Amino acid sequence: MALSIASRAVDGVTVLDLSGRITLGEGSVQLRDAIRDLISKGQKNILLNLGEVNYIDSSGLGELVSAYTTAKNQGAGLKLLNLTKKVKDVLQLTKLYTVFDIYDDEASAVGSYK
Amino acid sequence: MDSVHDVEAAAEKLAAQAGLDEDECFHVAMAVREATVNAVLHGNEYDPAKLIDVCMENTGEALVFVITDQGKGVDPEELPDPLAPENLLRGSGRGIFLIRSFMDEVRFKQLHPGTELTLVKRLAAAAEIT
Numbered sequence: 263m264a265l266s267i268a269s270r271a272v273d274g275v276t277v278l279d280l281s282g283r284i285t286l287g288e289g290s291v292q293l294r295d296a297i298r299d300l301i302s303k304g305q306k307n308i309l310l311n312l313g314e315v316n317y318i319d320s321s322g323l324g325e326l327v328s329a330y331t332t333a334k335n336q337g338a339g340l341k342l343l344n345l346t347k348k349v350k351d352v353l354q355l356t357k358l359y360t361v362f363d364i365y366d367d368e369a370s371a372v373g374s375y376k
Numbered sequence: 377m378d379s380v381h382d383v384e385a386a387a388e389k390l391a392a393q394a395g396l397d398e399d400e401c402f403h404v405a406m407a408v409r410e411a412t413v414n415a416v417l418h419g420n421e422y423d424p425a426k427l428i429d430v431c432m433e434n435t436g437e438a439l440v441f442v443i444t445d446q447g448k449g450v451d452p453e454e455l456p457d458p459l460a461p462e463n464l465l466r467g468s469g470r471g472i473f474l475i476r477s478f479m480d481e482v483r484f485k486q487l488h489p490g491t492e493l494t495l496v497k498r499l500a501a502a503a504e505i506t
Contacts, residue, residue, distance in 0.1 A: 286413055287377035320410055320470040328467040348402060355477055356470055357459050 265289025265315075267296050275307040275372045276300055277343075281314035284322030293322075297329040297340070306338045307375040311368070313344030318352055330362060339363075343371045380416060383430050384409040387441060394434050394499055403478035404439060404497050408432075410471040411443045411493050419445030419491055434499075438480070441495040449486045 265282040278296060283289055300308055310326075318326070326342075333340040341363040345353065353359040365371035388405035396404065412430060420426035426446040433440050456463050458470045476482050481496035 285409075286417070287380075317406075319406065319413070320468070320474055321413070323470055324467040327465055331465055331467075352474070356473070357464060361464060 265292050267292060269296070269300075272309075272368070272372050273376075275309050275375050276305045277309045277311055277368070277372075279311045279314070283317040283319075284315055284325065285317065285319040286321035290321045290325040293325050293329065297332060301333060301336050301338055308333060308338060308340045309343050309368075309371050309375075310340065311343045312346065312349055314346075315349055316346055318349050323352065323356060323358060327358065327361070339375065341365065341371055341374065343368060377416075379428070380409060380412045383412045387432060390432055390434060390439060391497070394439055396439075396497075396499075400497070407475045407478040407495055407497075408441050408443070410475050411441070411495060414471050415443050415445035415447070415491070415493070418450065419447030421447060436499070438499055439497040442492060443495070444487070444490060444492045446490045448489060449491050450484070452484050 265280060265284055265288060268279045268281075270277050270279070278300075280289075280293070284293060297308065310329075330340050343365050345364060350359070353362070353364075363374065365374070384405050387408035388401050391401040391404040408430075412428065415428045416422065420428065428446075429442075429444040431442045452472060455472055456466075456469055458464070458466065458473045463469065472482075475495065478497075479495045480498045481494070483494040483496075485492040485494070
C-alpha cells in the first residue's frame with residue numbers, strides 16, 4: 263500500500279495524516295515533497311501523524327530525518343504523533359527515537375507548539 | 377521496485393510458513409527487502425543490464441537468503457556506524473544496520489564484480505534441539 267497524505271490545520275499547527283508505507287519508491291518522495299511544500303509556504307509548526315503508517319524502511323527513516331533537519335534549518339518544527347509499534351521499534355533500534363519529539367495524543371502535540 | 381516487493385513478499389511467506397511469529401516475519405521480510413534494495417540501488421546502480429539473483433531456502437534449521445548483484449562491490453567494514461552521534465542525522469546508511477539487527481548471521485562475499493550477501497535466520501525449534 264502506497265503512502266497517502268492528508269493535510270489539516272489545528273490551532274496553527276499543520277497536521278499531516280500519513281497512511282500506508284514510507285519506503286523507497288512508495289512514499290519517501292511524497293513525504294519529502296509534502297514537507298518542502300509546507301516549509302516553502304511558511305508553515306512553521308508541523309506534526310506528522312503516523313498512526314496509520316505500518317511500515318517504514320531505511321529509506322523512509324532517512325526521509326524522516328531529512329524532513330526534520332530541513333524543518334529545523336528553516337526555523338520550523340517537525341514532531342511525530344501516534345507511532346505504531348513497528349515504526350516505534352525501528353525508531354528505537356536506530357536511536358532516532360531520541361532525536362524526535364514524539365507524542366501519543368494530538369492535543370498534547372499541538373499544545374507543545376504554543 | 378516491483379521485483380523488490382515480490383522478493384519481500386516471498387521472504388515474508390517463507391518466514392510465516394516456517395512458523396515465525398508476526399514480529400519475526402516482519403523483521404525477516406524487512407531485512408531481505410533492505411538487502412535487495414541495496415543490490416538494486418548501490419550494487420547494480422539501477423543498471424537494467426545488470427541482474428539481481430535471490431535464492432531463499434528453509435533448511436529445517438534456518439531460513440537462508442542469498443542476494444547477489446553484479447555491481448562494483450562493497451566493503452562492509454567501511455560503512456559508517458549509523459548509531460554514532462555524528463551520523464544520527466544522516467539521511468541514509470541504516471540498511472545494513474537493520475539487516476544485521478534482524479538476522480542471526482550476515483555474510484558478505486565479494487565476487488569481483490558483484491556482491492553476494494547471505495542472510496541467516498535460525499529457527500527456534502532447531503535451536504532448541506541443538
